[in-house]
Amino acid sequence: MIIRGFAHKLGDDINTDYIISGKYKFKTLDMKELAQHIFEDIEPDFIKKIKPGDIIVAGKNFGCGSSREQAPLVIKNAGLSAVVAVSFARIFYRNAINNGLPLVECDTSNIDDGDELEIELEKGIVKDITKGFEIQINPLPPFMMKLLQDGGLVEHFKKYGGFSIE
Numbered sequence: 001m002i003i004r005g006f007a008h009k010l011g012d013d014i015n016t017d018y019i020i021s022g023k024y025k026f027k028t029l030d031m032k033e034l035a036q037h038i039f040e041d042i043e044p045d046f047i048k049k050i051k052p053g054d055i056i057v058a059g060k061n062f063g064c065g066s067s068r069e070q071a072p073l074v075i076k077n078a079g080l081s082a083v084v085a086v087s088f089a090r091i092f093y094r095n096a097i098n099n100g101l102p103l104v105e106c107d108t109s110n111i112d113d114g115d116e117l118e119i120e121l122e123k124g125i126v127k128d129i130t131k132g133f134e135i136q137i138n139p140l141p142p143f144m145m146k147l148l149q150d151g152g153l154v155e156h157f158k159k160y161g162g163f164s165i166e
Contacts, residue, residue, distance in 0.1 A: 001122060001145065001148065003082045003102060003119040004119075005051070005053040005054040005080075005081050005116075006054050006055065006116055007054075008050060008055070008056055008113060009057045009108075009111065009113040010058040011058065012058070012059035012061060012086075013059075013061045013064055014042075014061075014062050014063070016067075016070075016071040016092065017041070018042050019039065019063070019071040019075065020034055020037060021037060024037050031073045031074060031076075032077050034070060034074050038074050038078045052079035052081075053079065053081045054079070055081055055083070056080055056082070056085075057083075057084045057085070057111050058083065058084070058085040059085065059108065060085070060086040061088070062085035062087070062088050062089070063083075063088050063092025065089070067095065069098075071092060072092065072095050072101045076099060076101045081102070082101070082102040082103065082104060082119055083096070083103050083104070084106060084117070084126060085105065085108060086107060088103055097144055097147055097152075097153075098147070099153075102140075105137065105138075106135045106137045107135065110131070112130075112131075115128050115129075116128075121145060121148070122145060124138060125137065
């Protein structure tokens, strides 16, 4: 699984209410509609800056706050392909993987907004194509790769009629 896109850099402690403001979370279950408001409280025109396949790059504790699944689903439905951060809130991490959104933990200090990135999840490499350097990461375990390839836990269950890592 190779992911390629341009970086959209954010800071530390990006909570789930920054990802999708609480004022929208309970108005609709339509994730495409919610995705139109992604990061609106941080940057009102954020949705206009991104292209399908782009990648969120952040600091520490990305996804802190509430445990609602809307946050990773909004990121995915906005067309973003992955989130690369120094660290993630644990419940956000599981929600993201369970919903088919790839997450990568690594030092993001040398990645800048607009850098072109390539992520090789199975090999454990983040390449900054713009600047010409690589960051070694821990490859995801095979069962997590399988969940991501299947589109998340629900899609995996539909495909196999239960949990299967074979």
